[in-house]
Amino acid sequence: MSEESDLEKTExxxxxxxxxAREEGDVPRSKELATCALLFAAGLSMWxxxxxxxxxxxxxLSSGLTFDREMAFxxxxxxxxxxxxxxxxxxxxxxxxxxxxxxxxxSPILVGGWNFSSKLLIPNFNRLNPxxxxxxxxxxxxxxxxxxxxAKASLVGLVAYLVISGYFPSLIHLALIxxxxxxxxxxGFLIRAFLxxxxxxxxxxxxxxxxxxxxxxxxxxxxxxxxxxxxKESNGNPEIKARVRQQQREMARRRMMAQIPKAxxxxxxxxxxxxxxxxTEDSMRAPKLVAKGSDAVALRIREIAKENDVLMLESPKLAxxxxxxxxxxxxxxxxxxxxxxxxxxxxxxxxxxxxxxxAYPKQPTNIDIPDELDPHHQSNLLxxxx
Numbered sequence: 001m002s003e004e005s006d007l008e009k010t011e012x013x014x015x016x017x018x019x020x021a022r023e024e025g026d027v028p029r030s031k032e033l034a035t036c037a038l039l040f041a042a043g044l045s046m047w048x049x050x051x052x053x054x055x056x057x058x059x060x061l062s063s064g065l066t067f068d069r070e071m072a073f074x075x076x077x078x079x080x081x082x083x084x085x086x087x088x089x090x091x092x093x094x095x096x097x098x099x100x101x102x103x104x105x106x107s108p109i110l111v112g113g114w115n116f117s118s119k120l121l122i123p124n125f126n127r128l129n130p131x132x133x134x135x136x137x138x139x140x141x142x143x144x145x146x147x148x149x150x151a152k153a154s155l156v157g158l159v160a161y162l163v164i165s166g167y168f169p170s171l172i173h174l175a176l177i178x179x180x181x182x183x184x185x186x187x188g189f190l191i192r193a194f195l196x197x198x199x200x201x202x203x204x205x206x207x208x209x210x211x212x213x214x215x216x217x218x219x220x221x222x223x224x225x226x227x228x229x230x231x232k233e234s235n236g237n238p239e240i241k242a243r244v245r246q247q248q249r250e251m252a253r254r255r256m257m258a259q260i261p262k263a264x265x266x267x268x269x270x271x272x273x274x275x276x277x278x279x280t281e282d283s284m285r286a287p288k289l290v291a292k293g294s295d296a297v298a299l300r301i302r303e304i305a306k307e308n309d310v311l312m313l314e315s316p317k318l319a320x321x322x323x324x325x326x327x328x329x330x331x332x333x334x335x336x337x338x339x340x341x342x343x344x345x346x347x348x349x350x351x352x353x354x355x356x357x358x359a360y361p362k363q364p365t366n367i368d369i370p371d372e373l374d375p376h377h378q379s380n381l382l383x384x385x386x
Contacts, residue, residue, distance in 0.1 A: 009221040009222055009223045010221065010224070011221060011222050011223065011224060011226075011227055012217070012221065012222075013217070013220035013221060013222055014222065014227065014230060016230060017222060017230070018220060021220060022115055025115065027112035027113065027115045027216075028112040028212050028213050029111060029112050029212065030110075030111045030205065030208050030209045030212045031208075032148075032152070032201065032204050032205045032208035032209075033107060033110060033111060033205040033208065033209055034104070034107040034108060035201065036198065036202055036204070036205040037103050037110075038100060038103050039194075039198040039201065040195075040198050041099055041103040042096070042100060043191065043194045043195050043198055045095070045096050045099050045100070046096070046191065047191050047195075049095060049096060050187065050191075052092070052095075053092060053093075053096075056088065056089075056091075056092035057092070060085050060088050060089060060092075063081075063085065063088075064081070064085050067081075111209055111212060111213070112216075141215070144211075148204075148208070151204070152201070152204050155203065155204065156200050156201070158200075159196055159197050159199070159200040160193065160196075160197050163192070163193045163196045163197065164193065167189050167192075167193070170189070171189070174186060253297070256290070256291045256292075256328060257291065257300065257301070257304055259276065259278070259290040259291055260276050260290070260291050260301060260304045260305055260308065260310065261304070261308040261310065262278055262290065263277060263278045263290050263291065263305070263310055264278050264279055264310075264344060264347050265277050265310070265312070265313055265343055265344065265347045266301060266302065266305040266310055266311070266312040266313070267312075267313055267314075267315050267343060268298070268302065268312060268313070268314050268315075268316075268319055269298070269314075269316045269319045269320065270314045270316070271298070271299075272294055272295060272298060273292075273293075273294050273298055273316075273320055273323045274291075274292065274293055274294075274297075274298035274299075274301040274302055274305075274319065275289060275291070275292045275319055275322045275323055275326075276289070276290045276291035276292070276301060276305070276310075277289060277290070277332070277340060277343070277344070278290045279344055284331075286332060286334075287331065287332050287337075287340050287344065288329065288330065288331055288332070289322060289326045289327070289328060289329070289330060289331075289332060290328070290329065291328070292322070292326070292328065294323070311347055311350060313347075313363065315339075315367055316376075317367070317369040317374050317376075318336070318339050318340070318343070318367055318369055320374055320375055320376055321336060321369050321370075321373040321374050321375075322336065322340075324373070324375045325373055333373070335370050335373055336369070336373065338368070339367045339368060339369055342364045342367055343364065343367070345364075346362075346363060346364050349361035
């Protein structure tokens with residue numbers, strides 16, 4: 001059951017999936033909204049620019065039917081006049097054409113936004129496959145589009161019938177009224193009928209827009225396995241990243257262990273913590289921490305120190321303080337300078353001792369460590385306050 005659920009596309013599309021779809025030209029679109037906007041723009045333009053079109057057509061018709069004897073017997077003037085008439089017609093229709101072009105280009109922005117994809121220009125011969133065409137014809141989406149087309153045609157037809165039936169008595173009497181009045185009434189009827197009919201498409205577009213958004217979101221859904229695979233591709237495989245981090249830690253640990261033989265002293269807890277301190281008077285401003293560890297790592301530090309004859313010294317508070325407040329290859333805090341100086345002084349005395357220069361150096365005890373640097377002391381304070 002779990003494997004089957006992983007294959008089901010139940011998860012919302014990721015931003016990467018949506019961005020890839022946009023690059024391929026796959027964005028939500030509502031043809032009904034674009035058609036409705038284009039027809040509305042055409043109707044309103046004809047209504048507002050109707051008188052201008054009417055006057056321009058009258059002038060062109062009058063000019064086209066007027067000619068003199070020179071025009072009648074010339075071989076070139078009729079062609080020149082025809083060219084001028086075509087140019088005048090294009091100039092008269094230019095405002096309408098520009099408005100329709102602007103609406104046709106701008107209406108897709110309303111749903112899905114403006115998007116240009118060069119990938120759509122690449123020939124896709126799969127679209128010529130008749131099997132794919134038959135599959136698309138029998139798909140669920142094709143059935144929905146068929147129902148939409150039937151509903152749209154029925155709605156537009158019903159609105160057209162209601163508009164025509166409402167104006168039918170006036171239309172019958174058009175032949176009985178003067179020509180100018182009849183033309184004006186006919187023009188008004190045609191424009192109203194057109195706008196009412198296109199108004200029915202507003203209802204269709206209002207239903208189609210949310211459906212297209214829902215259909216697109218449903219089409220873009222991903223399965224849980226696809227999300228996991230995408231996460232691996234974008235962020236890297238978690239298992240590989242964990243393995244890389246583990247190898248990096250191992251390499252860092254090996255480098256740290258290689259520095260232990262160079263240390264001057266190992267300060268221990270004695271069992272839970274171990275820190276390795278190195279100090280070269282000529283090249284270092286202050287003692288530096290070259291290795292540290294707790295529990296098993298501390299044990300390994302002590303073993304390597306013993307193998308390389310590195311002096312080990314027990315100072316629990318100092319070991320805990322250095323472990324908690326100093327990172328590898330960093331100088332120890334200034335608050336611990338004095339304590340570490342006592343340890344290093346003892347180390348150098350031991351190195352110089354040859355058995356003939358008096359008694360063996362005395363190991364420092366009761367080294368003063370600020371309580372605020374001791375994590376064990378801080379935890380005790382927290383326990384008492386709790």
